[in-house]
Amino acid sequence: MTLSLEPCLLLGPGPSPISQKVLDAISQPTLGHLDYQFSTMMAEIIKLQQYIFQTKTAVSFPISGPGSAGMECCLFNMIEPGEKMIVCVNGVFGARMREISERVGARVVLLEQPFGEAVDLEELQKLLETHPDTRCIAAVHAETSTGVLSDIEAIARLAKKYGCYTIIDAVTSIGGVPFYMDDWGVDAVYTGSQKCLSVPPGLSPVAFSRRAIEKIKSRRQKVLSWFYDVNEVLRYWSNSHATSKRTYHHTAPVNALYGLYQGLLNLSEEGLECAWQRHLGCHLFLEEKLTELNLELIVPKAIRLPQINVVKVPEHINAQAVRERLRQDFSIEVGDGLGEYAGKVWRIGLMGEGARIEHARQLIEALTIIFKEGEFYVS
Numbered sequence: 001m002t003l004s005l006e007p008c009l010l011l012g013p014g015p016s017p018i019s020q021k022v023l024d025a026i027s028q029p030t031l032g033h034l035d036y037q038f039s040t041m042m043a044e045i046i047k048l049q050q051y052i053f054q055t056k057t058a059v060s061f062p063i064s065g066p067g068s069a070g071m072e073c074c075l076f077n078m079i080e081p082g083e084k085m086i087v088c089v090n091g092v093f094g095a096r097m098r099e100i101s102e103r104v105g106a107r108v109v110l111l112e113q114p115f116g117e118a119v120d121l122e123e124l125q126k127l128l129e130t131h132p133d134t135r136c137i138a139a140v141h142a143e144t145s146t147g148v149l150s151d152i153e154a155i156a157r158l159a160k161k162y163g164c165y166t167i168i169d170a171v172t173s174i175g176g177v178p179f180y181m182d183d184w185g186v187d188a189v190y191t192g193s194q195k196c197l198s199v200p201p202g203l204s205p206v207a208f209s210r211r212a213i214e215k216i217k218s219r220r221q222k223v224l225s226w227f228y229d230v231n232e233v234l235r236y237w238s239n240s241h242a243t244s245k246r247t248y249h250h251t252a253p254v255n256a257l258y259g260l261y262q263g264l265l266n267l268s269e270e271g272l273e274c275a276w277q278r279h280l281g282c283h284l285f286l287e288e289k290l291t292e293l294n295l296e297l298i299v300p301k302a303i304r305l306p307q308i309n310v311v312k313v314p315e316h317i318n319a320q321a322v323r324e325r326l327r328q329d330f331s332i333e334v335g336d337g338l339g340e341y342a343g344k345v346w347r348i349g350l351m352g353e354g355a356r357i358e359h360a361r362q363l364i365e366a367l368t369i370i371f372k373e374g375e376f377y378v379s
């Protein structure tokens with residue numbers, strides 16, 4: 001017996017569709033995790049990650065684990081127990097940053113925003129004034145739970161002004177919208193393989209600025225997690241020494257990393273600017289077609305993410321039933337709402353390989369048929 005699954009068009013909040021090139025890369029022969037060929041590929045991954053984060057100087061490598069693992073790695077390394085930090089919470093993933101920060105022992109000052117709003121810069125500045133001993137600011141760039149983009153450039157500028165470090169969740173943003181680590185002055189950032197990078201879930205590229213690495217190296221207390229301790233991981237991932245000097249930390253997920261390498265290569269060959277434009281173009285196309293179906297997007301244009309479209313489901317339509325019908329009869333996955341939005345919205349992801357006009361069109365055609373039948377109207 002061999003496993004056999006029917007494909008499904010992934011237009012939810014992740015995972016996103018995977019290209020054949022990436023699938024082919026993953027099925028290459030498994031090599032030893034210290035093999036010279038593999039080690040050479042690791043060096044390429046590091047360079048490609050610096051490109052996607054737009055940094056020349058940051059230390060970058062992938063964490064063996066999903067986006068939440070990258071989140072833990074950044075927070076565990078950047079914060080020492082007892083340090084004060086501001087966590088910006090405007091959705092599910094900001095709330096997760098808060099949860100982890102508290103577990104790490106930070107004294108968390110919350111900047112809480114209602115669901116669906118961007119991080120409020122004036123409120124952030126006020127908090128920085130009243131808490132001059134703040135060491136770090138944590139914020140989510142692209143809140144996948146609400147479809148909202150926050151202004152990380154401005155947050156990082158404030159952080160610099162008040163002498164803090166920035167820890168940024170860029171899981172959904174990298175590859176989908178502009179992000180400039182060096183120009184903005186971000187200190188620690190993580191992303192995920194399965195959103196706009198179009199690589200299967202399970203890997204989390206991270207990057208730490210030079211000053212972040214200095215902070216980590218001068219910690220008074222060891223990082224609370226051995227697995228995520230950057231000092232330990234770098235014995236394996238550091239590019240500063242010859243590739244032959246890599247030493248064992250944990251057994252890297254070899255084939256998964258082939259996939260990441262290929263996905264990053266695809267993105268660099270297309271060029272980040274082109275990828276950002278492609279995501280925007282597909283979003284505008286989808287928006288126009290949704291309007292024709294009398295559906296509207298919840299997020300105001302100025303803070304709207306192109307790669308995750310949060311559609312308000314009209315009162316007379318059963319949101320869940322339509323999603324099931326899309327999955328069963330059209331082999332299309334779209335996402336439910338999270339948190340306060342559960343059952344009230346659809347989250348349509350046009351991420352990575354998903355951001356193609358033909359995919360958006362396929363979804364619109366399916367919705368058109370479903371609405372014509374009208375069977376999911378609740379009176």
Ligand SMILES: *Cc1c(COP(=O)(O)O)cnc(C)c1O
Nearest residue numbers: 066067068093142144171172192
């Ligand atoms: C998906 C996502 C995460 C978590 O990633 P996992 O791979 O599910 O652990 C974190 N933050 C944001 C903004 C996300 O969209």
